[in-house]
Amino acid sequence: MIRTRNPIVPYLFVTPLIALLVFIFGYPLVKIFDFSFRRIRGITGPWVGRENYDLILDHPLFREAVNHNLQLLIAVPILIFLSLLIAVVLFDQVKGWRIYRTILFIPYILAVPIVAVVLKNFLQFNGPFNETLRSVELDALAVDWIGSPDYALWTVMGVIIWRELGFGIILMLSRLLSLDQETLEAAELDGAGWWQRFFYVILPQMTGVIEFYFVVSLITMIAAVFSYIYMIGRGGPGTSTMVLELYIYNFITRNSLPGIASAVSVMLFLVTTVLILILFWLRRGAREREVG
Amino acid sequence: MSRVSRRHFLKMSAALGAGLGFSRSLPAFARNVRLQDTELLMWWWGEQELPGLQQFVDDSIAAYTDARIEAVLQDTSVVISQFQTASAANEAPDIQYLWNGIYHMESVWFGYLEPLNGLVDQTVLDVSTPTLLSNYGGNVYRVGWYPLPMVWYYNKELYDQAGLDADNPPKTWDEFLDACDKLKGAGIAPVGGGIQDGFWGEWYLGHGLVQNLDSVGEALDLFIGERDFREPKYHEFWTKLEELVSLGFINEEMSSLELYPGIDLVVTGQLAMGESIGSRVPADNAALNGNLGVMVMPVYGTGALAGKPILDVQGLGISSQSDNKEAAAAFLEFLHSPDRLTAFWETTQWMPSNTGWDASVIEDPVVKFMWDNWNLGENIPYISNLVPGQFYTDALLPNAQEIIAGNRTGEEAGEVAAQVVEDWRAFNPDLLENYQTWGEDLR
Secondary structure (H helix, E strand, O other), X not given: OOOOOOOHHHHHHHHHHHHHHHHHHHHHXXXXXXXXXXXXXXOEOOEOOOHHHHHHHHOHHHHHHHHHHHHHOOHHHHHHHHHHHHHHHHHOOOOOHHHHHHHHHHHHHOOHHHHHHHHHHHOXXXXXXXXXXXXXXXXXXXXXXXXXXXXXXXXXXXXXXXXXXXXXXXXXXXXXXXOOHHHHHHHHHOOOOHHHHHHXXXXXXXXXXXXXXXXXXXXXXXXXXXXXXXXXXXXXXXXOOOOHHHHHHHHHHOOOOHHHHHHHHHHHHHHHHHHHHHHHHHHHHHXXXXXX | OOOOOHHHHHHHHHHHHHHHXXXXXXXXXXXXXXXXXXXXEEEEOOOOOOOOHHHHHHHHHHHOOOOEEEEEEOOHHHHHHHHHHHHHOOOOOOEEEEOOOHHHHHHHXXXXXXXXXXXXXXXXXXXXXXXXXXXXXXXXXXXXXXXXXXXXXXXXXXXXXXOOOOOOOOOEHHHHHHHHHHHHHOOOOXXXXXXXXXXXXXXXXXXXXXXXXXXXXXXXXXXXXXXXXXXXXXXXXXXXXXXXXXXXXXXXXXXXXXXXXXXXXXXXXXXXXXXXXXXXXXXXXXXXXXXXXXXXXXEOOOOOOOOOXXXXXXXXXXXXXXXXXXXXXXXXXXXXXXXXXXXHHHHHOOOOOOOOOOHHHOOOHHHXXXXXXXXXXXXXXXXXXXXXXXXXXXXXXXXXXXXXOOOXXXXXXXXXXXXXXXXXXXXXXXXXXXXXXXXXXXX
C-alpha cells in the first residue's frame, strides 16, 4: 500500500481517468452547446446567438413532439404499477414462478428493432392480432393500430411498456427478495392479511426502488424512445408519433441543420439533468429515512 | 555547303518523322504510366437496390488497367453524411455515388463536388442522362449510372376479371376512375399499396405535382416563395388522392403496410394498380407470368409535364478534393464503354443509364417498353428529389399518410405544405439563393 501525506497525490492517480472522461463526454457536450448557437453547414457555421432556440420554440412540430413525449409519460405509472404487481405475485412464489420470471424478462433482452418489426407485423390492419379479434366477433376492436394517426402513439406506448416491463419486474423482485423475511413472517403471525402485509410492510420498504424506477422511466420516455419510434413508424403516420429524439435526428440527417438539432439536444440534456438531480435528492431522502 | 545525298535526306527525314511521332506519343505514354500508378478511392451504394451491382463493380475494377481502384460499399443511412463529413475533413473519396437532386446538390453548394463538364467526355455525359436535376450554375455534377423509371403497375389478370382492356390502361383521370369503379364492382381492390413507412407519399408527389407544372423549375418556385401550395393547382394531386379515399378505391390495409409489401399486393393479385419502380419489373413480371403492365399516372392536370414518363437516374460524381480528377473521370468513362455496358446488363439484369446501349438483349416486353418510353422517349425528372429535407419529413410524407387515413383533405394538405415551406425558409435563409440559382438551371 502506498502511504503519503501529500494531499495532491490521490488526485494525480485519478487525473488520467478524469482527463479521459472530459475528453469523451466533456468535449462533445461543449461542442453541442457551441453548435446550438450557430447555423452549422457541414462542420461549422456562423454564430447566430439564440436564433436556433427561437426558431425551435416557434416551430409547431417541436411543440407537437414535446406533447407526444409528455403523453408517453402516462406509461410511467403503468410500468410501476404492473412491475410491482407482477413482482409481488412472483415473490409469493406461485408454482413455476422462476419460469414466469424468465418469460417476463425475455422481451427486455430482445433488441428493439426485432421487437418493433415483429409487433408491427403482428399489429397490421389485417395482421394476426386483428384477425384473432375478428374471429371472436370483436370486429369493432380490430382498428388500424399502427396505420391510424389516432392510435399509433398509444400502440407505440404499448410496445414500450411490453418490452420495458421486464426490467421493472426484475428490479422490484430483487428488492423484494432482499427484504427481511422475519418482518414479513412476524406480520403474518400477527394476523396481517395479504393486502395489509403489502401496504404496511412491503410497500414502505420498496420506496427507494420505486423512486429509482420512476425517474429512470421518466428519462426513458423523454429521451430514450427513439429506437421504438423510428422502427415502428418514423414519426408517422403523419406526425402522430413525432418525438424530440426523432425531431433531432431529422434535423441532422434530412434537414442538414445540426445547429437546430444541437439546440434541441441541449434542452433535452438540461431536462434529463434536472430529473437525475431529483433522483439523487430522492435517493438521499430515502437513505436518511432508512438510517432514521 | 555540303551536298545532301538522297539516301542521307531520306534517313534524316525518317529520323525526324520518328522523333516527331515519338515526341507526340510521349504525353499519352506518360499519362498512361501516371494513371497506372494512380490509386482511386470510390465510395458507392446500390447493391441494396440492384443485386449484382457489387459483382459489376468488382469485375470492372479487375478489368480496368489504367488505375488501381478501391471500392467501398456504403450503408444506406450514411451515403450523404459520410461523404460530406469526409469532405469537411478533407478526406473525401475520389469517386462518390450520388443520389439525384437535392441529395447531391447540397454537396455541390458546399463545394465538395467537381463539375464534370470539361472533365468527363461530353458524349459520355450526354448519353448517361444524369437528368436535369444534376445541373447547377450551368455545370453538370453527375454521370448517370443506372436508371430508375418511376411507373404505375397494373395487374392484367385483374383487369381481365373486371372486363377492362388490359392492353389499354387508363390515360385520363376519368378513365382511371371508371376503371377503379369496375374493379371495385368485381370485388377487386382498385388502387393503393402501402404507406406505413411514408415512401409511397414521396412517389405520389413525384407523379402528381408535375401534372400542373410547365417546367421543373416551377416546382422550386414553391419553395423560394414565388408560388404557393395553397393555390389549388399545386395541391390538386393531394385532392385527387382524397377523392380516391372518399370513393373507397384505396386498399383498406394501405396505412399499415410498408411500400414494398404494398407493391407485392399487385404482384400477388390482391390489388389492381399501384405505384412502383422500374427496377422491380423484371422479377415482378416473371412472377406474374407476363401479366404485369406499366403505365404513367393517369392525367388530370393541364401542365406541360402532365402524362410524361418520369425517369430518375442514380449516378456517380468526382470529389473536388480529388488529386486524380482526370483518372477518376477516365474510370467513369470506362464504366460507359460498350464492354462495360454489356457486363452491366449481364451481372444485374438491369439496364445501364446509357442511351447508346444496345438494348436488343432485352427479352421482357415490359422492360423493353420501359426502355423505349422512359429512357429513350421524352421524359421528365423525378421532382420529389428536389424538395428540401424539412418539407420531405414535415409535409410530403405526413400529408399523404393523413389523407390515406382520412384525417386530412387535399386543401388542408396544401395549407400544411405552405406552412412547412415558410418554416423551412425561416430555418434556412442561407439556402434560398442556392435554390434560386438552381431554379434557373431547371427551367
